Amino acid sequence: MSPANRLRRRRLNRLVRRARHSTARLIGSRFSSEPSVPKGILLVLTAVIFFCVTDLLAKYLTRFYPVTLIVWARFTFHMVLVVSVLGPRLRMGLVRTRRLAEQILRGLLLMLGALFFIGALKYLPLAEATAIAYLSPLFVTLLSVVCLKETVEPARWIAILCSFGGVLIIIRPGSHFFSWAALLPVANALAFATYQIVTRRLAGMESPYTSIFYAGLVGTVVLSAIVPDVWMLPQSVWHAIAFIVLGVLGALGHLILIRAYDHAPASRVAPFSYSQLVWVAIIGYFAFGDFPDAWSLFGMGVIIASGVFMATRRSRDARPDEIPLDDSPMTRS
Numbered sequence: 001m002s003p004a005n006r007l008r009r010r011r012l013n014r015l016v017r018r019a020r021h022s023t024a025r026l027i028g029s030r031f032s033s034e035p036s037v038p039k040g041i042l043l044v045l046t047a048v049i050f051f052c053v054t055d056l057l058a059k060y061l062t063r064f065y066p067v068t069l070i071v072w073a074r075f076t077f078h079m080v081l082v083v084s085v086l087g088p089r090l091r092m093g094l095v096r097t098r099r100l101a102e103q104i105l106r107g108l109l110l111m112l113g114a115l116f117f118i119g120a121l122k123y124l125p126l127a128e129a130t131a132i133a134y135l136s137p138l139f140v141t142l143l144s145v146v147c148l149k150e151t152v153e154p155a156r157w158i159a160i161l162c163s164f165g166g167v168l169i170i171i172r173p174g175s176h177f178f179s180w181a182a183l184l185p186v187a188n189a190l191a192f193a194t195y196q197i198v199t200r201r202l203a204g205m206e207s208p209y210t211s212i213f214y215a216g217l218v219g220t221v222v223l224s225a226i227v228p229d230v231w232m233l234p235q236s237v238w239h240a241i242a243f244i245v246l247g248v249l250g251a252l253g254h255l256i257l258i259r260a261y262d263h264a265p266a267s268r269v270a271p272f273s274y275s276q277l278v279w280v281a282i283i284g285y286f287a288f289g290d291f292p293d294a295w296s297l298f299g300m301g302v303i304i305a306s307g308v309f310m311a312t313r314r315s316r317d318a319r320p321d322e323i324p325l326d327d328s329p330m331t332r333s
Contacts, residue, residue, distance in 0.1 A: 040264025043256050044272045050253035052279045055126060056287055057246045062122035064239065066230040068223065070246070071114045075219030077247020078254075082213050085255070094213050099206055102198055106211065107218025109195035113188045114219070120184035126284035127292050128170055131277055131300045132185035137310050138163045139193030147197055159306040166302030169295055208258050216251065271308040 054074070061070045086094050097103050120129040138160045144150040152160075171182050202211060234240035260269050277300050285291040292300065 037264040037268050040260045040262075040269040041272055043260035043263065044269045045275060047253045047256040047260065048273060048276045048279060050249045050256065052276060052283055054246050054250045054253070055121065055130065055280060056283050057242045057249075058118045059121040059126055059288070061239070061242055061246070062118065064235060065232055067115060067119045067122060068230050069227055069232060070118055070243075071111070071219070072223040072227045073243040074114060074118075074247050074250055075111065075216050075223060077244050078251040079213075079216035079220045079247075081248050081251040082209075082216055082255075086209050086213070090207075090209060093207070094210060097206060097210055097214065099202055102202055103206070103211065103214035104218055106195055106198045106202070107215045108222070109191050109198065110215050111219040111222060113191035113195060116184045116188035116191060120181060120188065123179075123181035124185070125290035125292070126288065127277065127281040127290065127300070128296055129185045130280045131170055131292075131296070131303055132167050132182065133188050133192070134274075134277065134303050134307055135163065135167055135186060135189035136193045136196065137307050139190050140196050141310065143193055143197050144200075148200070156310055159309045163303050163306040163310075166299040166306065169299030169302065170292075172295060212251070212254050212258075215254075270311040273311075274304045274307055277304055 058070055058074070083094075117129070117133055120133075124132075141152055141156060141160055145152055167186075171178050199211070234243060263269075281292055281297075281300070
């Protein structure tokens, strides 16, 4: 075989492999040529960093701009990146869906969750707001019993009560931290938990990339109708860059998380998402001078312990196709 023919054959083989990979993604499978738990863990930790940076940028921007404008930028630039990266490869497969109503509902819930959470960041320290938002696994379990008729064993009920207790330790009713603003991350947790329930109904039936596309599309369209009333031009070039990076890193975090579950089972990598609580405490201290007090740290520890227990328990008991690819509290905004 001539060198030219060998070169053409190698190119053809590469095209076939890419086509197989794209097809596997389109049908929602977890195709991965080289699964690796360490790679999966590394990808989850990378996604965690990206989400922490988006939260940092969002909190910083709330000092200068309306929350609605910030959330609009978060979804709009998310949309731009997803279409730019996945559009040329997946084409109409990116937008084709058999569950349009659920995709729209899912997008609305994610948008509401982002509005609640970024609104909370305007008034609350980063670490505490994030920790309270990690109530979402508690609400997911409760909604699973009501909506999906799942059975929850006593050990998970105890973990749920512990998680709620951890939030009460952080909020401490009667303390200066307890205010109406503390209800915003709770509302975020409830909205995101409902979003996760809808996501579970789509698991195995829709491509995760299609779901990411519609999550960005719905938020962009709805907020674009509202944002003219609060429109402000960026006050500096750095602010403009922050708006763009906010959406880009958020979208990349979602895509990286999907790749993490390509490499490893959820039960092995999902608990590492709770490292976000450690990072936001560190980032909050250096960026804004906020560091959780001893009681808040104790409450965060309780939330992490109970959350990791629930994540590993549910992931171990579920079938692989029942575990949504973006079913993680850190994707709440």
